[in-house]
Amino acid sequence: MIAGLLSAPAAIAAEPAPVALAGQVDQSTDLDNALFRAWVTPPAETLDDGEEIKSLSLDTGKPLKTHGSAFTLSVDPAAVPEAYIGPNGLVSLELEIYDPASQQYSWTTQSVRLVDTTTGSAAWAEPQNGQQPARGGTVKAAAVQPPTTTLKLRKASEGVAASFKTRAPVCTTTKTGQSDVWATIGSGYPAAPGYGTTRGKAWMAHSNGAEITYGAGLSTNGTNWEASGSVDVSNTKGFSFEWAASDWMTQVYRTQIRYYKYKYACDGLLRYYTMKAAAETGVVKTVKSKDLPPTWLSSSKCGFNYPAGTWTKTTGSAYSLASGVKISDIIGIDLRTSRKYTSGSTLSYKMSASHDSLCGNTDKPALAGKVQQFYNRIEEEL
Numbered sequence: 001m002i003a004g005l006l007s008a009p010a011a012i013a014a015e016p017a018p019v020a021l022a023g024q025v026d027q028s029t030d031l032d033n034a035l036f037r038a039w040v041t042p043p044a045e046t047l048d049d050g051e052e053i054k055s056l057s058l059d060t061g062k063p064l065k066t067h068g069s070a071f072t073l074s075v076d077p078a079a080v081p082e083a084y085i086g087p088n089g090l091v092s093l094e095l096e097i098y099d100p101a102s103q104q105y106s107w108t109t110q111s112v113r114l115v116d117t118t119t120g121s122a123a124w125a126e127p128q129n130g131q132q133p134a135r136g137g138t139v140k141a142a143a144v145q146p147p148t149t150t151l152k153l154r155k156a157s158e159g160v161a162a163s164f165k166t167r168a169p170v171c172t173t174t175k176t177g178q179s180d181v182w183a184t185i186g187s188g189y190p191a192a193p194g195y196g197t198t199r200g201k202a203w204m205a206h207s208n209g210a211e212i213t214y215g216a217g218l219s220t221n222g223t224n225w226e227a228s229g230s231v232d233v234s235n236t237k238g239f240s241f242e243w244a245a246s247d248w249m250t251q252v253y254r255t256q257i258r259y260y261k262y263k264y265a266c267d268g269l270l271r272y273y274t275m276k277a278a279a280e281t282g283v284v285k286t287v288k289s290k291d292l293p294p295t296w297l298s299s300s301k302c303g304f305n306y307p308a309g310t311w312t313k314t315t316g317s318a319y320s321l322a323s324g325v326k327i328s329d330i331i332g333i334d335l336r337t338s339r340k341y342t343s344g345s346t347l348s349y350k351m352s353a354s355h356d357s358l359c360g361n362t363d364k365p366a367l368a369g370k371v372q373q374f375y376n377r378i379e380e381e382l
Contacts, residue, residue, distance in 0.1 A: 017076040020112050020124040021093055023149040024070040029099055031066040035164045037096040038064065038073055041109075041173075043086040045279040047260060053173040055094070056084050071097075077114055077122035087234040088211065089114040090127060094229075098156060098164045105160050106151040109216050109276060111232035118142050127232040128213060128318050128340050152228065157220045159269035171266040176273075179259050180281055184324045185212055185339045186253040186347055187370060189293040190246070194375020196354030199247040202373065206255060206284065207240040207344030213318075214257055214277035214325055215335030222263075222273045225331040230338075231277045233257065239282040245350060252287035255280055259327065275331055293372055294361065297382065301368065302359035304379045311358060312348040313341050317369040349373045 025031065038058040047053075058075060065072050073095060085091055091112050098105040112124040116138050125144040163169045188202030211234045218228040243253060260278045264271040296302070324337025339345060349358065349371070356376045360368025 017074040018121075018123045019072045019146045020075040021073045021095065021110055021147055021149065022071070023151060025097070025106060025151050025153050027069065027104075027153050029069055029102060029104070029153060031069060031071055031097065031099070033101065034066070034097050034099045036064050036071075036098075038075075039094050040080055040084045041092045041094060042084050043090075043092075044175075044260060044276075047175045047278070049175055049177060051175050053175065053262070055173060056080065075124065077124075080114070085114060087236045088209070090211075090232050090234060091124075092231060095151075096160075097151065097153075098160060099153070100164070102153070103156050103161060104153040105156040106153050106228075107218055107272065107274070108149060108151055108229035109231060109274070110147050110149060110229055111213070112147055115139050115144060117144065127211060128338060149229070152226075154220075157271060159266060159271040162269055163266035163271060166267065169266040171264070171271075174263050174265075175260050176263045177261040178278070179261070179275075179327070179330050180256050180283075181259060181325060181327045181330065182254045182285070183212070183214060183257045183326065183337050184252055184254050184321050185337055186319055188246075188251040188253070188347060188349070189372035190249065190251075190349070191355040191357070191373040191375040192249070194354065195377055196375060198354065199249065200352070200355035200373045200375070201245040201247050201350040202251055203243045203245040203348050204253045205240070205242040205344070205346045205348070206235065206253070208235055208238055210235045210342060210345040211340065212255070212257075212280075213336075213338040214259075215337070216277070217275035217327070217331050217333070217335060219273045219331070225275070225333055227333065227335055228274075230336070233277050233280060235280050237280060237282050240344075241284050243284075243286060245348075246286070246288075248288045250289040250291050250293050252289050254285050254287060256283035257281070257325065275327070275335075277325075296359040296361050296372055297374065297378060298359065299382055301361070301363055302357060302374070302379075303365055304357045305376075306351045306356045306358065308352050310348055311351050311365075312346050313366065313371060314343050314346055315341050316360075316365075316367045317362065319347075319369045347371060
C-alpha cells in the first residue's frame with residue numbers, strides 16, 4: 001500500500017473507460033516495457049506546510065496502453081469521487097513514467113474536464129477547449145478530445161528508480177512551501193493617434209469562474225528546475241475585476257497566483273520536487289510596458305473601417321504566453337500561462353472614427369489569441 005494514495009473504488013463500466021490523457025515521450029523510446037504510475041490529486045486551494053496530500057491512485061494496468069513511444073491513459077469517471085473533482089468539473093491528473101532499460105523517467109501534471117456528452121456518457125475534455133461546458137451541462141457533440149502532451153525523458157534519480165524496483169513502496173507527497181507570484185493573463189495594444197489626435201483605448205475583464213492554465217515546474221534537487229505539465233485554476237474566490245479603459249500603448253494585465261511546492265518521496269528517498277498553481281489570490285495589477293506594440297498588420301489578419309462602438313472578444317484561440325508566470329526569482333525559470341476567452345474573460349477596444357481597425361496575431365481578431373488596434377486609414381499602408 002502506498003501511503004497517501006487511496007485506492008479508487010471499483011466501478012463496472014458497460015463500455016471502455018474514456019481516454020483522459022494521450023501523448024508521447026520526446027525520444028524514440030519504446031514504452032511497452034516501461035513502468036507507470038498515475039494518480040489524481042484533490043483541489044488544493046488551502047494546504048498547510050508539512051501537510052500530506054491524499055492522492056487517488058489509478059490502476060495503470062489495462063487502462064494505460066502504449067504503442068512505441070506513444071501512450072493513452074483511460075480513466076473511468078465513476079472511479080473518481082466528487083472530492084477529487086474541482087470547480088467546473090476540473091480534475092488534476094499526475095503521471096509518472098520510468099523506463100528500466102534506459103533508466104529514464106518523466107513526470108507531468110495535466111488538468112482534464114469531466115463532461116457529459118449528448119450520448120449520455122461521461123468523458124474527459126481538454127479544459128482550454130472553450131466549447132466544452134463543465135459537467136452538469138451537456139456538450140454539443142457525442143465525443144470530445146482529451147488533452148495531449150509530449151513528455152521529456154530525463155535520467156531517473158536514485159529515489160525514482162528505487163521506488164519502481166520495490167513491489168510496495170511507501171510513497172508520500174508533502175507540501176513544503178508556497179509562493180505568491182504574478183502571472184500575465186492578457187495584453188492590450190490601443191491604436192496610435194495616426195491621423196487623429198488621441199490614442200485608442202483597451203481594457204480587460206476577469207470574472208468569477210474564469211479559468212487560466214498555469215505551467216508546472218519539476219526539480220530533482222529543489223534547486224534546478226524545468227517546466228513540466230500544467231494546472232488549470234478556476235477563479236472561484238468570489239472576485240471579479242474589470243480594468244479601466246486605458247490608452248497606454250502596451251498594456252499587460254496580471255493576476256497573482258499562489259504556487260505550492262511539493263516534495264515526493266518513497267521509502268524515505270527523495271524522488272523530486274514540483275511547483276504547481278493552487279489558487280488565485282484576488283490581487284491584480286496593470287503593467288504599463290514601454291515596449292512598442294507589435295505589428296500584426298496584414299490583410300489576412302485584420303479588419304478595417306469598423307463603426308464606432310465597443311468591440312469585445314469572448315471566443316477564439318486562447319491567449320498564451322510562454323513566460324507568463326513570473327516565478328524565475330524563485331525557481332530560476334518562468335512558466336507558461338494560457339487563458340481562453342469567454343463571456344467572463346474578455347478583451348475590449350473602444351472603436352471610433354480615428355481608431356477603426358483591429359488585427360490578430362495569427363488570424364482575424366475573433367479567431368486569434370492576441371489582438372491589437374490600429375488607427376484609421378491604416379489599410380492604405382499595406
